[in-house]
C-alpha cells in the first residue's frame with residue numbers, strides 16, 4: 001500500500017465508528033476529507049492500450065487467460081460467469097432496500113469489535129486517520145440474525161436473496177479455483193483441500209457509497225488487498241473501483257454489462273508462491289449517482305494451513321511464505337494490515 005494517499009497506522013486503537021448520516025449531509029466533514037486522495041488517480045487506460053482483461057468463461061483458452069490475468073493484474077472481468085440475472089437483480093433490490101432505510105433502523109444491526117457481522121464501517125477503518133464515504137453490511141454464514149434485528153417480520157426475502165447470491169458465487173469461484181490451480185500445476189488431489197463445504201468459509205459484503213458533494217476530497221474505500229482466495233464483485237449503478245497495476249498505476253474498472261469482477265486475494269497469492277498478485281484496489285465516489293457493490297469473499301476455514309503449493313511441483317523454486325493457519329494470518333492482518341504479507345514472507349539472505 002505504498003501510495004501517497006495511504007495513511008495506515010499500525011494498530012487498531014480507535015473505538016468502533018458509526019457511518020455518517022448520509023441522508024442529511026451537504027458537505028464533506030473534516031473527518032472524511034482526504035486532501036490528496038485523488039492526486040494519483042490517473043486513467044492509465046485512457047488510450048485503450050492497456051485494459052483490465054475481460055474473459056469469457058466459455059473461451060477454450062479460459063484457463064490460460066485467467067492465469068495470465070491473475071499473474072499480471074490480480075483481477076479481471078468475467079463474461080458467461082453463470083450467475084443468473086435474476087439473482088443479481090434480487091441482490092440489487094434487497095441491497096438498496098437495506099441501505100435506503102433510516103439510519104436508526106440500520107443501527108439496530110450495528111457491528112461490534114466482537115461481532116464482525118451486520119451494519120457499519122469497513123473493518124479496515126481504524127487503520128486510517130480519515131474516514132471513508134461508505135456504509136456497509138457484512139454477512140458471514142447466515143444473514144438471518146442481523147436481518148431479523150432490522151426487519152423482525154420481513155427478513156426472509158433479504159436472506160433468500162443473499163443465500164442465492166452466495167450459492168451461485170461459490171459454484172463459480174470453485175470453477176475458477178479449478179482453472180487457476182490447473183494453470184499453476186497444482187494437482188486435483190491438492191485442489192480437494194481448498195473446495196467443498198468443509199474447506200471454505202464465505203462472506204458477503206454489501207457496500208453503499210452515497211453521492212458525495214466533493215468527491216475529489218473523499219474516499220470510498222482506501223487501497224487494500226482482500227484476505228480471500230478469490231473475491232467476486234458486482235458494481236451497481238456506477239463504476240468507481242480502481243485496480244493498481246505494478247509499473248502502470250491505477251486503472252478504473254468500467255461497468256461492462258453482464259460481467260462481474262474477480263480479484264485474487266492474499267491467500268491465493270501465498271498458495272501460488274507469489275506468482276499471482278493480491279490485487280491492490282480502492283474505490284472513488286462521485287457526485288452524480290449513488291454507487292453500490294455486492295461482494296463475495298471465498299476464504300479458507302480458520303484451521304486450514306496456508307503455504308505455497310507450487311514448489312511441491314517444482315523443486316527449483318523456494319517457498320516464499322512460511323506455513324501458517326488462516327486464523328494466524330487473519331490475526332496478523334488484523335494487527336498489521338498491508339504489512340501482513342511481508343511479515344509472513346521468508347526473507348532471502
Ligand SMILES: C=C1C[C@]23C[C@@]1(O)CC[C@H]2[C@@]12CCC[C@@](C)(C(=O)O1)[C@H]2[C@@H]3C(=O)O
Pocket residue numbers: 116122123124125138203205224225226227228297
Ligand atoms: C470476511 C471478511 C473479509 C473482510 C473482513 C471480513 O471479516 C468482513 C468484511 C471484509 C472486508 C470488506 C472490505 C475490505 C476488507 C479488507 C474489510 O475491511 O472488510 C475486507 C476484509 C478482508 O478481506 O480481510
Ligand SMILES: O=C(O)CCC(=O)C(=O)O
Pocket residue numbers: 205207221226233235240241281282283292293295
Ligand atoms: O465497492 C467496491 O467496488 C470494492 C469493495 C471492496 O473492495 C471490498 O468490499 O473489499
Ligand SMILES: [Fe+2]
Pocket residue numbers: 224225226281
Ligand atoms: Fe476489497
